[in-house]
Amino acid sequence: MAAQIWGSEKRARRRREISAKIAQMPELHDSKPLPFMTREEKIMESARKLTILTEKMGQIIDPTDPAELYHLNNEVLGLEGNPMALHGVMFIPALSAQASDEQQAKWLPRALRREIIGTYAQTELGHGTNLQNLETTATYDLATQEFVLHTPQITALKWWPGNLGKSSNYAVVVAHMIIKAKNYGPHPFMVQLRDEKTHEPLPGITIGDIGPKMAYNIVDNGFLGFNKYRIPRTNLLMRHTKVEADGTYIKPPHAKINYSAMVHVRAYMLTGQAIMLASALNIATRYSSVRRQGQIDKSQPEVKVLEYQTQQHRLFPSIARAYAFQFAGAETVKLYEHVLKEMKSGNVSLMADLHALTSGLKSVVTYQTGEGIEQARMACGGHGYSMASYISEIYGVAIGGCTYEGENMVMLLQLARYLVKSAALVKSGQSSKLGPLVAYLGVKSEPTSLIDRIPNSGFTEYVKTFQHVSKRQTLKAADMFFGLMEKGEKREIAWNKCSVELNRASRLHTRLFIVEAFVRRVNEIADIRIKEALTDLLHLHVNYELLDIASYALEDGFLSASQLDYIRDQVYLYLGKIRPNAVSLLDSWEFSDIELRSVLGRRDGNVYENLFKWAKSSPLNKTDVLSSVTQYLKPMMEKARL
Numbered sequence: 249m250a251a252q253i254w255g256s257e258k259r260a261r262r263r264r265e266i267s268a269k270i271a272q273m274p275e276l277h278d279s280k281p282l283p284f285m286t287r288e289e290k291i292m293e294s295a296r297k298l299t300i301l302t303e304k305m306g307q308i309i310d311p312t313d314p315a316e317l318y319h320l321n322n323e324v325l326g327l328e329g330n331p332m333a334l335h336g337v338m339f340i341p342a343l344s345a346q347a348s349d350e351q352q353a354k355w356l357p358r359a360l361r362r363e364i365i366g367t368y369a370q371t372e373l374g375h376g377t378n379l380q381n382l383e384t385t386a387t388y389d390l391a392t393q394e395f396v397l398h399t400p401q402i403t404a405l406k407w408w409p410g411n412l413g414k415s416s417n418y419a420v421v422v423a424h425m426i427i428k429a430k431n432y433g434p435h436p437f438m439v440q441l442r443d444e445k446t447h448e449p450l451p452g453i454t455i456g457d458i459g460p461k462m463a464y465n466i467v468d469n470g471f472l473g474f475n476k477y478r479i480p481r482t483n484l485l486m487r488h489t490k491v492e493a494d495g496t497y498i499k500p501p502h503a504k505i506n507y508s509a510m511v512h513v514r515a516y517m518l519t520g521q522a523i524m525l526a527s528a529l530n531i532a533t534r535y536s537s538v539r540r541q542g543q544i545d546k547s548q549p550e551v552k553v554l555e556y557q558t559q560q561h562r563l564f565p566s567i568a569r570a571y572a573f574q575f576a577g578a579e580t581v582k583l584y585e586h587v588l589k590e591m592k593s594g595n596v597s598l599m600a601d602l603h604a605l606t607s608g609l610k611s612v613v614t615y616q617t618g619e620g621i622e623q624a625r626m627a628c629g630g631h632g633y634s635m636a637s638y639i640s641e642i643y644g645v646a647i648g649g650c651t652y653e654g655e656n657m658v659m660l661l662q663l664a665r666y667l668v669k670s671a672a673l674v675k676s677g678q679s680s681k682l683g684p685l686v687a688y689l690g691v692k693s694e695p696t697s698l699i700d701r702i703p704n705s706g707f708t709e710y711v712k713t714f715q716h717v718s719k720r721q722t723l724k725a726a727d728m729f730f731g732l733m734e735k736g737e738k739r740e741i742a743w744n745k746c747s748v749e750l751n752r753a754s755r756l757h758t759r760l761f762i763v764e765a766f767v768r769r770v771n772e773i774a775d776i777r778i779k780e781a782l783t784d785l786l787h788l789h790v791n792y793e794l795l796d797i798a799s800y801a802l803e804d805g806f807l808s809a810s811q812l813d814y815i816r817d818q819v820y821l822y823l824g825k826i827r828p829n830a831v832s833l834l835d836s837w838e839f840s841d842i843e844l845r846s847v848l849g850r851r852d853g854n855v856y857e858n859l860f861k862w863a864k865s866s867p868l869n870k871t872d873v874l875s876s877v878t879q880y881l882k883p884m885m886e887k888a889r890l
C-alpha cells in the first residue's frame with residue numbers, strides 16, 4: 249500500500265531508509281517539543297537543523313530528487329516551515345521557469361549551493377489577489393540601463409512573502425514594469441535585498457517580519473519597501489519577456505506565462521495537503537483504537553471509540569479523501585511537469601487547461617483537508633485540543649493553503665471562466681472542440697442514474713452521475729450568466745451576480761476529477777489484496793461524496809429517493825467494511841513518530857503515560873509556585889482575607 253501511496257516500491261523503500269537514517273541522527277531531532285518553544289527558539293532550532301542538513305543531506309538523500317527532499321524536510325524540519333521554505337518552494341522554481349539560460353547560469357548554482365537565500369515577493373499590503381493593481385513599480389532608466397524599484401505608498405509594501413522578513417537576502421520581486429511612461433503590467437525581477445557579508449538590508453530597502461500568525465510561525469513572512477532602489481536591466485527575468493537596452497519590449501508567448509511559479513505550487517501542494525490530512529487522521533485513528541469510553545452493549549466492557557459508527561463516519565470518509573487527493577495530486581504533478589517542458593520549448597497551448605485544473609483542485613483539496621483535520625481533532629475529544637495531539641498545528645498549516653497561491657473563491661472563479669467557455673462551445677454545437685477534461689460536457693446523459701440498477705458495473709454509473717450533476721450545474725450557471733448579458737447586463741456585473749452558482753459548478757467539476765483519478769488508480773492496481781482494500785475505500789468515497797452533493801442530482805430527478813437510500817446504506821456498509829483496515833490504511837503512509845510530532849498519535853499507542861510525561865515537561869511546571877501567583881494572585885487573596 250505504501251508503494252501505491254508514494255508512487256512505487258522504490259519510493260516507499262527509500263522513504264523508510266531515509267526515516268531510519270534520521271532516527272539514528274539525534275542532532276536532527278527537535279531538542280524539545282515544538283509547542284514548548286517560543287517563536288524565536290523555534291526559528292533558531294530550525295536554522296540549526298537546516299545547516300546540519302545542508303552539510304549532511306547527501307548522506308541521507310539524493311538531493312536532486314524533490315520527493316526525497318520533501319520527505320527529509322517533513323521529518324526533520326516539520327510542517328511549521330523553516331527559514332528557507334520559500335527558497336525551494338518558489339524562488340528556485342521561479343528562476344528555473346522564468347530566468348533566461350544566461351541568468352540561470354549566474355544565479356541558479358548559487359541558489360542550489362545555498363550561497364544565497366531567496367523568496368518570492370509578490371503580495372502587497374493592499375493587494376494580493378488582484379495582481380493588475382499591485383503598486384510596486386519598476387521604472388526603466390534608459391540613461392543607466394537600470395530599473396528603479398519603488399514603493400509609492402504604504403499599501404505598496406510587499407507583505408506576506410515567506411522568509412522575506414529576516415532570512416532571505418534575495419527575492420524574485422513582482423513589480424509593474426514601466427518603460428517610457430508605458431505600464432507593461434506585473435513582471436518578475438531578481439533583487440538583492442541584503443549585503444551578502446553582513447546580512448544588513450541594503451540602502452533603499454526597508455524590511456522586516458510581519459509578526460506571529462495562526463500557524464507557520466517558523467516562517468518569517470515579511471514586509472519590504474523600496475526607496476528608488478536600482479537594479480540592472482538584466483535583472484528582469486528574461487526567459488519569456490525581454491527588454492532591450494534601448495527600452496524595446498519583447499512580449500512573452502502567453503500573457504500569463506510569468507504566473508508559472510504560482511501554478512508550480514498549486515500543482516505540488518495537493519499531495520502536501522493529502523499528507524497533512526493523512527497525518528491528522530493517523531493520529532486520530534490510532535488514538536481512537538486506544539481510547540476506550542462507554543459501552544455499545546451494556547453487558548460488555550467499554551469499547552474503543554473507533555467502534556462507534558459516528559466516529560467511523562467522522563474519520564473514514566476523510567481517509568478516502570486523503571488517498572483520493574494523493575492520487576489526483578500525483579496525476580496533476582505529472583501534467584504540470586509535461587506542460588512545463590512544453591512551455592520551455594515554446595508550446596503554451598496547454599497552459600489554460602493546467603491553470604483551470606490546478607485552480608479548482610487547489611481550492612477543493614485545501615478546503616476539504618481543513619474540514620477533515622478539524623473533524624480528526626474533535627474525534628480525539630479533549631486530548632485533541634491539547635498541543636500534545638499536534639493536530640491544531642497541522643490544521644493551522646493546512647488551512648493556510650485556502651488562502652496562499654490564490655484565495656479559494658477567486659481560484660474557483662478562474663476555473664469557472666474555463667467552464668463557461670466550454671459551455672459556450674457545447675451550446676454552439678462545437679463539443680468536438682472541448683478539451684479532454686471537459687469532454688463530458690458535450691455528452692448526452694441518460695435520463696436517470698443507473699447506480700443501483702446495473703449489477704457489477706464497477707464505478708461507471710457513479711462517474712456518470714457525477715458527470716451529470718457537474719454538467720447540469722455548469723450549463724445552468726452559464727445559462728444564468730449568458731441570460732443576464734442578453735438582458736443587457738454588463739459582462740462583469742453579470743459575472744458577479746452568478747458567481748456563487750459558477751463556483752458551485754467549479755467545485756462539482758473538480759470533485760468529479762478527483763473521483764475519476766481515484767477510479768483510474770484503482771483500475772491500474774494488479775495486487776489483489778491492495779486492490780480490494782482500495783476498492784472498499786473507493787466505494788465509501790463515491791457514495792459519501794454523492795450523498796454530499798445529492799441535492800444537485802435530486803432536483804432534476806436524476807437520482808430518486810430510493811436511490812438515495814441505497815447510497816446511504818452503501819456508506820454504512822463500507823464504514824463497517826473499512827473498520828478492520830482503518831489503522832493500517834493510515835499506517836501505510838509510514839509516518840514516523842519523529843515526523844508526526846504527536847503524543848496522542850504515537851505508533852506504540854502508549855498514550856496516557858506519555859501525556860503525563862508531556863504535561864510534566866511543561867515550562868510552567870518547572871516550579872510549584874509561579875511568580876504570577878507570588879506577585880499578583882497571592883497578595884490579592886491575602887488582601888481579600890483581611
Ligand SMILES: CC/C=C\C/C=C\C/C=C\C/C=C\C=C\C(=O)SCCNC(=O)CCNC(=O)[C@H](O)C(C)(C)COP(=O)(O)OP(=O)(O)OC[C@H]1O[C@@H](n2cnc3c(N)ncnc32)[C@H](O)[C@@H]1OP(=O)(O)O
Nearest residue numbers: 337376377379504507516517520599600603652653654665
Ligand atoms: C514544491 C512545493 C511543494 C509544496 C508546497 C507546499 C506548501 C507551500 C508552503 C507555503 C506557502 C508558500 C508560498 C505561498 C506563496 C504565495 O502565496 S505567492 C502569491 C500567490 N498569489 C496569487 O496566487 C494571486 C492570485 N491571483 C492570480 O493568480 C491572478 O490575479 C488571477 C486571479 C489569476 C487574475 O489574474 P489577472 O488579473 O492577470 O487575469 P486577467 O487579466 O483577469 O485574465 C484572466 C485570464 O488569464 C488566465 N490565466 C490566469 N492565470 C493563468 C495562468 N497561471 N496560466 C494560464 N492562464 C492564466 C485566465 O484563465 C483567464 O483566461 P481567460 O478566461 O481566457 O481570459
Ligand SMILES: Cc1cc2nc3c(=O)[nH]c(=O)nc-3n(C[C@H](O)[C@H](O)[C@H](O)COP(=O)(O)OP(=O)(O)OC[C@H]3O[C@@H](n4cnc5c(N)ncnc54)[C@H](O)[C@@H]3O)c2cc1C
Nearest residue numbers: 368369370371375376377408409410648651652653654657
Ligand atoms: C501562509 C501564507 C503564506 C504566504 N506566502 C506568500 C509568499 O511567499 N509570497 C507572496 O507573494 N504572498 C504570499 N502570501 C499571500 C497570499 O498569496 C495572499 O494572501 C493570497 O493570494 C490572497 O490574497 P489577499 O490576501 O489579497 O486576499 P483578498 O483578495 O483581499 O481576499 C479577501 C476576500 O475577498 C475575496 N475576493 C477578492 N477578490 C475577489 C474577486 N475577484 N472575486 C470574488 N471574491 C474576491 C476573497 O475571496 C476573500 O474572501 C501568503 C499568504 C499566507 C496566508
